[in-house]
Amino acid sequence: MSKLIPAIRVKNFSFYYETQKIVEGVSMDIYQNQITAIIGSSGCGKSTFLKSLNRMNELEAEVNVEGRVEFYGQNIYERRVNLSRLRRQISMVFPKPNLFPMSVYDNVAYGVKLVGWHPKVELDAIVESAIKAAELWDELKNKLHKSALELSGGQQQRLCIARALAVKPKVLLMDEPCSGLDPIGSMQIENLIHNLRSELTIVIVTHNLQQVTRLSDFTAFFHSNENRITQMVEFGTTNKIFTNPLDSRTRDYIFARVG
């Protein structure tokens, strides 16, 4: 493996919704151009943690944090951080497609237009390149001006990825990106994630442990303790976590589910 460069360094990080502590004392590195999976029981705080990596949860609730999340050396929780810029650099894909009721083209162009004006020819090129990167161009090149909501579920989810890619993020956070898809739709997204890794750093939350072993380079196991506060129990290469976990709680979770 070539030298690993941390894109995000999480340092002794705790997260609260108002005063309710959800995640406690997480320290981990998320490496550039690697796929990192976050696994753990339902409700333990995986999505919360994922959204704390680009401060998305602040759109939903009042939050408090302790510790640091450094993105290429800068603590994203510093007061002077520009949140729109941060969320472009660390973009997010949600469990269900959340396209706008507008055309395929306008969905992909949306975030790009928010950043600033581009000549039409430039915008066309950005949209085409993002749709190609999401491996949808052949399917959609003749439907660019049709409503995005007419696409299949799998196409909609890949279009969400195209929309996220259009603003040229460095990191893509993916929360259960295949949850609503059939096996073929899931496999297309998995192939896409696999191919995107050469250009992007990816963090994925999923309950599908087979998917974790197929896709990810590193795995973090989160576990909620008796006080319903979640800690990261173990982090390592996916191979190590799935063949020889050190912690009995990781072992119990993985072997109970994989068999």
Ligand SMILES: Nc1ncnc2c1ncn2[C@@H]1O[C@H](COP(=O)(O)OP(=O)(O)OP(=O)(O)O)[C@@H](O)[C@H]1O
């Ligand atoms: N906006 C919010 N405000 C307050 N509490 C929240 C909010 N979102 C989630 N929570 C709480 O945070 C805890 C962790 O939820 P979260 O969705 O992060 O878990 P999860 O591990 O991703 O779950 P799942 O695997 O079922 O999707 C839960 O107790 C949940 O009720």
